[in-house]
Amino acid sequence: MTLTGVSVRRRGRSILGPLDASLNGGGLSILMGPNGAGKTTLLRALHGLERVSTGDIHWTDPKDAEGRNQGFVFQTPVLMRRSVLDCIAYPLQLDGVKRAEAREQARARANEVGLNVNLDQAVMFLSGGEKQKMALARALMRRPRILFLDEPCANLDGRSVKEIEEILLRIKDGGTRILMSTHDLGQARRLADSVLFLHAGKLVEQAIGDDFFRAPQTAEAKAYLKGEILL
Numbered sequence: 177m178t179l180t181g182v183s184v185r186r187r188g189r190s191i192l193g194p195l196d197a198s199l200n201g202g203g204l205s206i207l208m209g210p211n212g213a214g215k216t217t218l219l220r221a222l223h224g225l226e227r228v229s230t231g232d233i234h235w236t237d238p239k240d241a242e243g244r245n246q247g248f249v250f251q252t253p254v255l256m257r258r259s260v261l262d263c264i265a266y267p268l269q270l271d272g273v274k275r276a277e278a279r280e281q282a283r284a285r286a287n288e289v290g291l292n293v294n295l296d297q298a299v300m301f302l303s304g305g306e307k308q309k310m311a312l313a314r315a316l317m318r319r320p321r322i323l324f325l326d327e328p329c330a331n332l333d334g335r336s337v338k339e340i341e342e343i344l345l346r347i348k349d350g351g352t353r354i355l356m357s358t359h360d361l362g363q364a365r366r367l368a369d370s371v372l373f374l375h376a377g378k379l380v381e382q383a384i385g386d387d388f389f390r391a392p393q394t395a396e397a398k399a400y401l402k403g404e405i406l407l
């Protein structure tokens with residue numbers, strides 16, 4: 177996809193852009209930048225959840241633009257008053273798949289993401305990390321061509337982070353395009369094929385992952401990677 181002059185304005189102020197970016201080519205792109213940089217807003221705009229005030233998002237393959245071909249894992253999982261299994265199965269039920277079949281597939285996805293809990297219990301009893309895994313399993317139900325993740329590992333312990341990263345790499349190898357925000361520099365280094373570095377709503381730097389970490393080009397990115405506080 178290609179973004180041209182994309183900006184998002186809310187309450188009279190620009191919270192993102194205008195920005196130009198080419199996100200063609202496959203793989204896993206990491207969105208980085210301090211709090212309020214615009215990472216969530218950009219992911220939401222790409223997924224069609226945020227009204228774009230100016231500019232254009234052009235999808236190279238129109239199929240990618242369809243909501244049902246995209247998955248989104250929110251920073252705070254969206255919970256439903258259902259069992260864990262029915263919650264994961266929900267997207268397929270929306271598509272008209274029979275409940276039993278949807279639940280069977282949901283069980284497989286739960287297994288795939290390492291969600292080893294009683295799947296018949298209510299979602300609200302899950303721990304924070306388990307809820308994140310549940311949200312990932314649900315986002316994978318439609319086998320998305322593009323997967324957006326907004327800090328999916330923020331509440332997870334080391335073992336769960338590793339599990340999720342392994343899943344993401346597997347999904348990527350299966351051909352799914354992944355765009356993900358993270359504050360975890362180690363995770364960004366481990367996963368990034370490319371990096372989009374945002375600061376104050378602007379795309380400050382876009383680079384191949386290895387290049388970005390080895391030789392960041394901008395003062396902002398250099399400071400961020402050194403752990404300095406960007407104002």
Ligand SMILES: Nc1ncnc2c1ncn2[C@@H]1O[C@H](COP(=O)(O)OP(=O)(O)OP(=O)(O)O)[C@@H](O)[C@H]1O
Nearest residue numbers: 186187191192209210211212213214215216217218
């Ligand atoms: N609906 C809204 N109305 C007004 N301002 C908003 C709205 N949504 C987000 N913002 C503002 O837009 C800016 C970008 O927010 P965004 O959540 O995209 O940043 P982020 O990079 O994801 O930050 P974080 O790392 O804290 O998650 C912030 O200053 C935020 O306060």
